[in-house]
Amino acid sequence: MSRDLVLGYQDGHSPLHRIDPLTKLIALAGVIVFAIGAPVDYNFWMLLGLFAIAPFSGVDLRTFLRPWSVLIPLWVPFILLPPVLFHLQRGMLGLANDTAHLSLLGQDFAYSRYGLNYGFKIAARGSVIGIASLLVLWTTHPRDLVQSMVQELRAPYKYAWAVFLALIYVPIVQHESQTRRYALDIRGVRYRRMSLRGLRLLAIPVIFRSLRRGFSTALSMEARGFGVSPRRVFRHDLHYPLHVGLIRLAVVAAAILLLGIAIASGRFAVMAQS
Amino acid sequence: MSAALALAPPVSAAAKTPEQGERGKAARADGERLGLGAVDFAFAEGEKTILRDLDLSIGAGERILLLGPSGGGKSTLLMLLAGLIPRIIGGVVRGMVRLDGIDTNRVETSLADFSAKVAIVMQDPESQITCLTVEDEIAFALENFGLPQSEIMARTDEAIARCGMAEMRDALVYTLSGGQKQRVAIACALARRPEVLILDEPLSNLDPVGSALVMPLIAETARREGSALVMTAHDFAGFADLFTRVVIIAEGRILADGPIREVLRDVALLREQGLEIPLFLRWAEAMLGTAMTEAPLSLDEAIAMVHRAGISPTLPPEFLPPPPTAPSDAPALIEVAGLGVSFGRREVLHKLDFRIRRHEIVALVGFNGSGKSTLALTLAGAIVPSSGHITVAGVPYRYRRGRQVGRGETPIGYVFQYPEHQFLHESVAAELRHGRPDLADAAITRLLGEIGIDDPACHPYELSGGEKRRLGVRATVLLSPSLLILDEPTYGQDERNRVLIEQDMLALHRAGTTIVVITHDMDLIYRMATRVMVLREGKIVADAPREVFFGGAVDLATLGLAEPPLRALHRALRKV
Incomplete structure (x- = not known):
């Protein structure tokens, strides 16, 4: 019994799958810098751009949409808390004239307009980074990523392998959590995932099993000679055709352009000053 | 060996008495790959000794x-x-552990x-x-x-x-x-x-x-x-x-x-020691008694030995075929129509149609990866099918937001392949009390004692693999479900514990529970099941009452199944 897991590598041969891992990492770095540094309006355009790229990832629509069921609830506190907190601290923040009012169920709620705007900006930036990371995660085989880190970036292979394990652990933990949910459903246990009871019933056993599994995996790796040799052999060498090099050049150029836009917007300078 | 053959013993090594040390050295045989000499092991100094005075030479x-x-x-x-x-797991090792003749407790390895x-x-x-x-x-x-x-x-x-x-x-x-x-x-x-x-x-x-x-x-x-x-x-x-x-x-x-x-x-x-004794060995012992000078290693050898001893092979009572199952006209407990389950693009179950009558014991068998666990979880309501319908006790399953709702009044018990998934509480006693708050302390102690667990306060995760499985079965059985689904219940169990689990299942069946068991244990199927369903690549490729299934109507080899040992004995003796 197994399900396709939304946070793991999705096997495929899409154009994004064919781009080498290092190029995708460069692109992701560019997007992250851009998301943090560029004005928020630009991030909405970036989000649209990522949606446009998504069909080239080979990931089916259902898989693509599923993370939103997690992302959107995660946004809620980011969007709702700043208007309230900024309003409460309006004197200290110099937002005395920024207060707006919302009537809800006969109650009047005061909030900070700037805070609401700020919350939406965080959500937009988070979405850009989240979707870009997922596209890389879905289309990059962790093994290729490790090999690329070791052979192209000259990273020590033990550290590269730590990244690999972190990547493959995401679907494993997700799988554990899914099976645990099945068990709770079958045993008729009612719980809310975000409650303390839900945490105890769902998260703690999954964390426990995952930690123990982590120990077993380490044991298994050690027993199979991991770390015996200072230089690890990979059974295939990395050979990229010319067009991969050209794509990498184009991606590097695009990443530099994104970085330039982010710097030109002046946001980094403001962040540095503050 | 490590380049630095330092003579300092590792932290975990500890000295034994001179006699034990000498015995350890003497145990080494030529051509030995691995060896133990008078080895004791405990997980920590002063804790219970897990291995005692072991001498072993592996050539x-x-x-x-x-x-x-x-x-x-x-x-x-x-x-x-x-x-x-002790290198990764730790613990205290006393005595000699030899790798290619070198005592790894003295030479740093x-x-x-x-x-x-x-x-x-x-x-x-x-x-x-x-x-x-x-x-x-x-x-x-x-x-x-x-x-x-x-x-x-x-x-x-x-x-x-x-x-x-x-x-x-x-x-x-x-x-x-x-x-x-x-x-x-x-x-x-x-x-x-x-x-x-x-x-x-x-x-x-x-x-x-x-x-x-x-x-x-x-x-x-x-x-x-x-x-x-x-x-x-x-x-x-x-x-x-x-x-x-x-x-x-x-x-x-x-x-x-x-x-x-x-x-x-x-x-x-x-x-x-409660170990699994191969059926041919039990039969040979029953036939030959003390005349069995050496153990046979297959059924053919056992029959040949009995013949050589001049004894006519017979079937003692414990080797008789299981009693035939009466044809059931009981109403259906589960009705499945056009059931399909897909994960993403992968179709795991394809348009299944079947009914399970009340009081049946259905063995669900098939190759690894054929969809057995997925089918079992879908029957239990945990997985939402992508097509088709399931009706349990006349009540159709309904699903809302990825969850099954409205199961009706039919309690379903499920024993997971990895029992840890189903544990809910911090002690084994609380695990047994889940759904049975009426159980007194004395009853809990007795129930746990029967499955070899002494400490009611022990956390279920601290149990051994076999103990977890027995606890999972016992806790589920106590709820007297109308439908009990077990995924590999006897996996990794020795004979004594396998019998305990089977007794639990039979007691529940006698009380009216319908059982679906996923297993590769052909002997269990032959003795206990009333019906056998074979799944292959998400499709039912055989579905028959046990007598029909094992009566020659089904080619077991084609379905990737082994012959149950008891049936093999009966067939072999018929030939004789």
Whole structure:
């Protein structure tokens, strides 16, 4: 019994799958810098751009949409808390004239307009980074990523392998959590995932099993000679055709352009000053 | 050995008495690959000794079957032989652990020294998977040891082909079934061509075809490479003749060690320790009694021995066929119509149609990865089907927001393949009380005692694998569900505990519960099931009452199933 897991590598041969891992990492770095540094309006355009790229990832629509069921609830506190907190601290923040009012169920709620705007900006930036990371995660085989880190970036292979394990652990933990949910459903246990009871019933056993599994995996790796040799052999060498090099050049150029836009917007300078 | 042959003992090593030390040295035999001399082991100083005074010498090419009751120290011994104890797991080892003649308790050795020569496949295949695909997993150790690329590819290809995994070469390992993962773990070990191959219950999760494929392969690889083989197994009836020697360990001590035919001849010892005794051996003992001078290693040998002794083979009462099941006209408990389950683009179950009547015991069998667990979870309401309908006790399953709602008044019990998934509480007593708050302390103590658990306050996660399984079954059975679904309930259990689990199931069945059991245990199916359903690639390819199924109407081999030992005995005696 197994399900396709939304946070793991999705096997495929899409154009994004064919781009080498290092190029995708460069692109992701560019997007992250851009998301943090560029004005928020630009991030909405970036989000649209990522949606446009998504069909080239080979990931089916259902898989693509599923993370939103997690992302959107995660946004809620980011969007709702700043208007309230900024309003409460309006004197200290110099937002005395920024207060707006919302009537809800006969109650009047005061909030900070700037805070609401700020919350939406965080959500937009988070979405850009989240979707870009997922596209890389879905289309990059962790093994290729490790090999690329070791052979192209000259990273020590033990550290590269730590990244690999972190990547493959995401679907494993997700799988554990899914099976645990099945068990709770079958045993008729009612719980809310975000409650303390839900945490105890769902998260703690999954964390426990995952930690123990982590120990077993380490044991298994050690027993199979991991770390015996200072230089690890990979059974295939990395050979990229010319067009991969050209794509990498184009991606590097695009990443530099994104970085330039982010710097030109002046946001980094403001962040540095503050 | 490590370049620095420092004479300082590792932290975990501790001195023994001079006599024990001398005995340890004397135990070393020529051609020995691994050896123990008067070894004691505890997980910490002052804690309970898990292994006591063990002397063992494992020579090149030896094939050793390690037997013992659950919790007797088998897995700990294997960890010690693989060098994981004390280097990774820790603990205090006293005595001599020899690797190629060098006492690793005196000469500093690393795990790398062991792993270069010793390969181990641990009991739970799931927890030792490191990579994402089957091919990566098999190549992992070879890449670590820095073999040339051509050699890595050749060995990986060979292991994949020989273990029958060509079709799943690029499959994501975490999407495989438990049995498929076990085959991957075995292939990993075989590809390394180690000097000593250690296997802890490697066949317990495999379908009969997988076992029949893998076991000769393990023995043949060991023979070809001259490797020593040390393996634990509860049910070894199908491959006893592949071993040359048997070691029996219980409560951390070696009770018997010798040629397989000699050790297995002592059926009383096997019985006393609650070990699984192959049916042909039990039958030979029943026929020959004390005249059995050596143990047979197959049914054919057992029959030949009985003939040689001038005795006419008969069927003592305990070997009679199970009573026939009466045709049932009970109403259907479960009705399934056009059931399909897909995960993403992968269709796991294809348009299944069947009914399960009340009071049936349905055995769900099939190859690893055929969709058995998915079907069971869907019947239990945990998985939302992509098409079709399920009706339980006349109430159709409805689903809302990915969850089944409105099951009606039909309680369903489910015993998971990995019981930890189902535990809800912090103590074994609370686990039994879930849904049964009426149980008094005395009743809890008695119920736990029956399944070999002494401490009611113990956390379920602290139990051994076998104890967890027994607790999972017992806690579910106590709820008296109308439908009980069990996923490999006897996996990894010794004879004594297997009987306990079967008794629980039968008691519940007598009380009116309908049972669906996923199992590879053909003997259990033959004795207990009223009906057998075979699943293959998500489709039902055979579905018949037990008598019809085993009565010759179904070609077991075509379906990838082994013949139940009891049926094989009846068939063989009919021929005689």
